[in-house]
Amino acid sequence: MSQAAIELKGIACTFVSDDSGTLSTYTAVKNVDLTVADGEFVSVVGPTGCGKSTLLNMSAGLLEPSAGTVSIFGEPLVGLNRRAGYMFQADSLMPWKSALDNVAAGLLFEGVPEKEAAQRAREWLARVGLTGFEDRYPHHLSGGMRKRVAMAQTLIKDPDIILMDESFSALDIQTRQLMENELLNLWQAKRKAVLFITHDLDEAISMSDRVVVMSAGPESHPIGEFTIDLPRPRDVSEVRVTPRFIELHTAIWSVLREEVLKGYAQQQRKVQP
Ligand SMILES: Nc1ncnc2c1ncn2[C@@H]1O[C@H](COP(=O)(O)OP(=O)(O)OP(=O)(O)O)[C@@H](O)[C@H]1O
Ligand SMILES: [Mg+2]
Numbered sequence: 001m002s003q004a005a006i007e008l009k010g011i012a013c014t015f016v017s018d019d020s021g022t023l024s025t026y027t028a029v030k031n032v033d034l035t036v037a038d039g040e041f042v043s044v045v046g047p048t049g050c051g052k053s054t055l056l057n058m059s060a061g062l063l064e065p066s067a068g069t070v071s072i073f074g075e076p077l078v079g080l081n082r083r084a085g086y087m088f089q090a091d092s093l094m095p096w097k098s099a100l101d102n103v104a105a106g107l108l109f110e111g112v113p114e115k116e117a118a119q120r121a122r123e124w125l126a127r128v129g130l131t132g133f134e135d136r137y138p139h140h141l142s143g144g145m146r147k148r149v150a151m152a153q154t155l156i157k158d159p160d161i162i163l164m165d166e167s168f169s170a171l172d173i174q175t176r177q178l179m180e181n182e183l184l185n186l187w188q189a190k191r192k193a194v195l196f197i198t199h200d201l202d203e204a205i206s207m208s209d210r211v212v213v214m215s216a217g218p219e220s221h222p223i224g225e226f227t228i229d230l231p232r233p234r235d236v237s238e239v240r241v242t243p244r245f246i247e248l249h250t251a252i253w254s255v256l257r258e259e260v261l262k263g264y265a266q267q268q269r270k271v272q273p
Helices: 052-060 099-109 114-127 143-155 173-190 201-207 243-271
Strands: 006-019 022-036 041-045 067-072 084-087 161-165 193-197 210-214 222-227
Touching: 006 052, 022 041, 022 052, 022 193, 022 222, 041 052, 041 201, 052 067, 052 084, 052 161, 052 193, 084 143, 099 114, 099 143, 114 143, 143 173, 173 201, 201 210, 201 243, 210 243, 222 243
Parallel strands: 041 193, 041 210, 084 161, 161 193
Antiparallel strands: 006 022, 006 067, 210 222
């Protein structure tokens, strides 16, 4: 059997904060076991503040766990995860570079000759529907277009693992569904491992092979795991009206609902102690 692309084992993450001289600790996640097989699309859903981004940051090697191990294709992760491409929630384009230069930047950084990098960036911009926009700067692109550039920027390096943190949540619903379908088409062609963080259950079900539900924090951990047996290829808007989708949604929501309510209550306590 091939090694899991990502394996989190017995993961905990405790943050220490300094509130005007008083040190306090907060264990965001604890006892987390989570795997993503090679080529598998896994979504993690859970209430706000439960530790979804924390898990993604650990898989990217941006954050070290306080306990447990992160393995990437069977090797313990040390430093940055070089086999992963990362797409953030916020815009991460360089505003002083054109769309083409933003997409080519990662290749240039790796030492790919300029001409080849530009050619490949052009091809990727075409793949995400942005031919003709190569010379535009990010502030002259719409939010949806910026996401397309970011997607090309992440995928051009052909990572074995794609890590996405609420990447489409700032988009309007139509653009969002277009982007979701585009990502699924690109994924279908290459079948990379995807760890996809979202608070949107519809999005998680329509995209994924598996949906993992996290409990509310502190000490958040997986409390449910659902195989999504909807046929592929999928169209995210069409699949959402099928009886099987509704069945899966009902089953997952019955687990998630209570955690979401707990999560909100906790956030309110944080704001009004
Ligand atoms: N650097 C930090 N120092 C202290 N606490 C932190 C730090 N980073 C995150 N936390 C806390 O850890 C918890 C988990 O944060 P995280 O960002 O992973 O949640 P999330 O599930 O991604 O939330 P959201 O859905 O709102 O994006 C939160 O309660 C947050 O306040
Ligand atoms: Mg987050």
